[in-house]
Amino acid sequence: MSYPDLLSIPIALHIPASELTALPPASSSEPREPDDPTPIQELVSATLASRLYTYVCLPLTTPKWKDRWSRMCLQSPLGAGPSSGEDGQALGRDEQVEKEAEEWRLHPKFEREEVTVTRLEETYSLIGMVSAWLELDSPESGIRYDSELALRQELAYATYLDVRTVVLPPPRNRANVADYARAINAILNDSSFGSYMQLAVRIPVSEVEHRTGGSPSGLGPGKMLESPGMKSPQIVLSPEAEEGGLDSAWEMWDVIRTVCGYNSRLSIVLDLSPPFPLRPGAMDRWSAEPIRHIFLPATSFIPNAKGYPVLAKANQTFLKEVMQFLPIFILSKTQASLHNAGGSKGYAEYVRFLEKTSVPLQAMRTEGTLESFASTYMDRVQAPLQPLMDNLQSSTYAIFERDPVKYERYEEAVYQALLARGEQETVICVAGAGRGPLISRAYKAIQRVEGPKVTIYAIEKNPNALVTLQERNALEWGNAVTLFFGDMRSVELPEKVDILISELLGSFGDNELSPECLDGAQRFLKDDGISIPSFYTAHVAPLSSSKLYNEVLHQTIGDEKKNAETPYVVMFQATNVLSGEGGGVRGGCGTKVQECWSFEHPRRDLFVDARGLPFSNTHNTRSAHLTFHVPHSGVLHGLAGYFEAHLYGDVSLSIHPETKAQKSNNMLSWFPFYFPLKDPLYLPANAELDVHLWRMTSRQKVWYEWYAESFLPVPAQSPPPTFGFITPQSTGAPNTPRQGSTPVRPPRPSPMLDASPSAEGHAAFVDVLGRGELSRVKIGQTSLHNPGGRSSWIGL
Numbered sequence: 115m116s117y118p119d120l121l122s123i124p125i126a127l128h129i130p131a132s133e134l135t136a137l138p139p140a141s142s143s144e145p146r147e148p149d150d151p152t153p154i155q156e157l158v159s160a161t162l163a164s165r166l167y168t169y170v171c172l173p174l175t176t177p178k179w180k181d182r183w184s185r186m187c188l189q190s191p192l193g194a195g196p197s198s199g200e201d202g203q204a205l206g207r208d209e210q211v212e213k214e215a216e217e218w219r220l221h222p223k224f225e226r227e228e229v230t231v232t233r234l235e236e237t238y239s240l241i242g243m244v245s246a247w248l249e250l251d252s253p254e255s256g257i258r259y260d261s262e263l264a265l266r267q268e269l270a271y272a273t274y275l276d277v278r279t280v281v282l283p284p285p286r287n288r289a290n291v292a293d294y295a296r297a298i299n300a301i302l303n304d305s306s307f308g309s310y311m312q313l314a315v316r317i318p319v320s321e322v323e324h325r326t327g328g329s330p331s332g333l334g335p336g337k338m339l340e341s342p343g344m345k346s347p348q349i350v351l352s353p354e355a356e357e358g359g360l361d362s363a364w365e366m367w368d369v370i371r372t373v374c375g376y377n378s379r380l381s382i383v384l385d386l387s388p389p390f391p392l393r394p395g396a397m398d399r400w401s402a403e404p405i406r407h408i409f410l411p412a413t414s415f416i417p418n419a420k421g422y423p424v425l426a427k428a429n430q431t432f433l434k435e436v437m438q439f440l441p442i443f444i445l446s447k448t449q450a451s452l453h454n455a456g457g458s459k460g461y462a463e464y465v466r467f468l469e470k471t472s473v474p475l476q477a478m479r480t481e482g483t484l485e486s487f488a489s490t491y492m493d494r495v496q497a498p499l500q501p502l503m504d505n506l507q508s509s510t511y512a513i514f515e516r517d518p519v520k521y522e523r524y525e526e527a528v529y530q531a532l533l534a535r536g537e538q539e540t541v542i543c544v545a546g547a548g549r550g551p552l553i554s555r556a557y558k559a560i561q562r563v564e565g566p567k568v569t570i571y572a573i574e575k576n577p578n579a580l581v582t583l584q585e586r587n588a589l590e591w592g593n594a595v596t597l598f599f600g601d602m603r604s605v606e607l608p609e610k611v612d613i614l615i616s617e618l619l620g621s622f623g624d625n626e627l628s629p630e631c632l633d634g635a636q637r638f639l640k641d642d643g644i645s646i647p648s649f650y651t652a653h654v655a656p657l658s659s660s661k662l663y664n665e666v667l668h669q670t671i672g673d674e675k676k677n678a679e680t681p682y683v684v685m686f687q688a689t690n691v692l693s694g695e696g697g698g699v700r701g702g703c704g705t706k707v708q709e710c711w712s713f714e715h716p717r718r719d720l721f722v723d724a725r726g727l728p729f730s731n732t733h734n735t736r737s738a739h740l741t742f743h744v745p746h747s748g749v750l751h752g753l754a755g756y757f758e759a760h761l762y763g764d765v766s767l768s769i770h771p772e773t774k775a776q777k778s779n780n781m782l783s784w785f786p787f788y789f790p791l792k793d794p795l796y797l798p799a800n801a802e803l804d805v806h807l808w809r810m811t812s813r814q815k816v817w818y819e820w821y822a823e824s825f826l827p828v829p830a831q832s833p834p835p836t837f838g839f840i841t842p843q844s845t846g847a848p849n850t851p852r853q854g855s856t857p858v859r860p861p862r863p864s865p866m867l868d869a870s871p872s873a874e875g876h877a878a879f880v881d882v883l884g885r886g887e888l889s890r891v892k893i894g895q896t897s898l899h900n901p902g903g904r905s906s907w908i909g910l
């Protein structure tokens with residue numbers, strides 16, 4: 115399936131079985147030529163011709179198939195017949211059904227009227243809906259087995275007709291979701307279904323189903339509400355139901371994708387039929403998951419003042435955010451006339467309106483923004499540059515030089531440094547000059563100051579870039595720059611300098627070996643000399659992203675173990691930072707993004723040899739032990755890394771998510787750093803995550819090692835006898851010991867209750883958990899990644 119325009123949101127129209135059955139059957143008495151379009155083809159053509167829709171979403175089977183399958187597989191042999199009795203007649207009829215069912219199990223196949231589509235021509239723009247009533251996670255093993263058989267039959271038929279995307283029925287039963295997942299994994303690994311079909315699991319945003327006028331069992335703890343301009347009811351959930359439902363919907367997905375080994379052909383249809391969670395941040399975790407489709411029925415819309423269908427604020431915010439992933443919107447029930455204005459087109463037109471007002475999507479479409487610059491790099495892992503070990507290509511320098519912000523910041527820093535020097539003559543050295551953009555900016559700063567004489571030296575160890583420097587020196591700088599070829603750790607300059615300008619920074623600050631290079635260059639600097647940058651810090655945050663986990667796992671180069679022990683640079687998109695602000699339940703955790711370590715230049719306390727070079731590199735080793743609070747359950751796939759650098763005066767650079775907009779908005783040069791994990795680590799709500807990170811050095815190389823441990827806060831002492839927990843389930847009668855059994859202790863508070871951002875919710879949790887001392891129990895850990903730099907290192 116290919117998108118007609120990569121940057122427009124595709125919309126599919128869902129046509130339910132009821133509308134299809136109203137069509138005249140292809141085998142109707144009307145005379146037809148074999149090549150005449152079928153009624154379905156005509157319907158699909160008319161839908162696409164409206165230009166509102168790019169796809170049509172149809173059920174693959176008709177109610178006739180449901181009837182036959184139910185009769186064969188659900189009918190109880192004893193309860194079925196008119197008189198399941200002693201005359202043998204009724205039993206005979208059940209045996210007949212049994213025989214039919216067994217024959218089907220042996221050779222599963224459809225009859226013509228049990229399927230909706232029969233021709234290749236009908237499936238070009240089709241998203242196929244697998245029978246939603248199949249129960250792959252039924253508590254009854256017989257029903258599970260027959261559902262799996264029926265699913266395989268449907269998918270085999272879809273493969274025959276080259277249907278590229280199928281929507282699988284939603285998992286419904288948390289206790290048996292592993293059965294569902296196993297069945298899907300078997301299909302994903304069975305080559306008879308081909309290797310292209312995308313399996314999209316329909317996941318309701320919460321586990322409560324929205325059934326209007328259907329089975330009452332689906333209503334759950336929600337309440338029906340009528341709103342004046344709306345002809346159909348809506349459901350509003352209580353906060354407790356919302357918490358539990360959200361967790362269970364996400365956990366079911368987590369089980370499915372884990373059992374399926376993060377298969378890249380498995381994705382989510384996020385079903386917005388159930389009530390949308392209103393708790394802030396409740397939907398964040400979905401942005402780290404492969405949402406390829408959004409199922410949006412007309413019943414999820416509310417009427418605006420004029421009766422047109424619109425979405426509530428929370429839905430709008432979420433959808434505008436996920437639009438950057440270009441999911442296919444599947445609109446449903448648009449013909450049901452649920453709103454007084456807008457007609458059946460009103461829903462698609464509203465999606466187009468959201469598209470136009472989606473900030474991330476519009477940023478991707480606007481030239482000059484980081485988002486548009488990086489749109490082709492989103493969630494692509496790339497090896498970080500090693501400009502010390504490797505000689506960069508001219509095209510790589512050219513990409514750096516497209517960044518308007520970085521060089522403007524450097525110019526401003528040099529300008530402020532020159533101003534601070536007043537009327538003194540100044541000697542500047544640009545160390546690691548590349549193709550010379552910092553030299554140009556130094557000249558611009560000198561012009562702005564209009565001060566006394568300035569001398570410029572430039573050092574570059576890349577012999578190829580030196581040719582460009584020579585050319586620019588002749589053409590642009592009047593040969594005023596004295597160029598030195600070589601490594602700044604060994605080159606000798608004719609005199610000491612007042613300002614040492616360098617840009618040797620990596621996405622994690624020190625990962626391009628700026629500390630080591632500048633330790634070697636600071637011997638040029640006068641005692642009161644200025645280094646630009648003067649200071650930089652590295653920061654991390656725990657990250658969830660199934661996309662990045664997959665990217666690292668399925669790289670074509672290198673082996674799996676090595677790939678998962680290598681840090682990358684990535685423009686994050688489908689990711690979610692798992693940590694929260696605040697101290698966590700015990701009060702000991704740090705902030706959402708935490709500082710690991712820092713480096714300062716010049717470093718005046720270094721022990722140096724006669725040439726001014728440090729004896730060893732041990733002073734550049736670093737270690738960090740950080741504790742994060744994880745408010746909502748999630749899966750840790752790695753660590754996000756960022757840096758901040760202080761250049762001079764009030765001028766800084768930052769890719770830290772909380773300070774970048776203020777310090778260097780729209781700077782393009784650095785994507786964040788990513789330390790992957792070999793195996794995902796599940797973290798329950800309110801977990802604490804201890805992250806250990808080391809920067810190690812030897813004479814030849816520098817490398818990082820990383821490791822994490824997870825904990826849950828628990829009361830240190832036994833709870834008092836009245837200690838109970840405040841879920842609706844445990845507010846009932848106290849446990850009564852059964853005869854002969856050990857008395858049951860009052861339940862301990864579940865530390866896994868999702869943290870609520872509301873002050874009362876959090877206080878209640880802390881109150882229940884916190885009567886007495888709090889300690890924590892360990893619940894998991896990762897392996898130590900990259901010990902000894904065995905998989906990744908940076909050469910000195």
Ligand SMILES: C[S@@+](CC[C@H](N)C(=O)[O-])C[C@H]1O[C@@H](n2cnc3c(N)ncnc32)[C@H](O)[C@@H]1O
Binds near residue numbers: 549574579601617
């Ligand atoms: C990240 S690039 C920056 C280039 C340029 N200053 C700019 O901002 O576009 C770093 C440059 O420093 C050079 N470099 C790195 N380590 C060096 C060293 N030890 N001695 C001399 N040049 C070095 C690299 O070859 C590269 O040209």
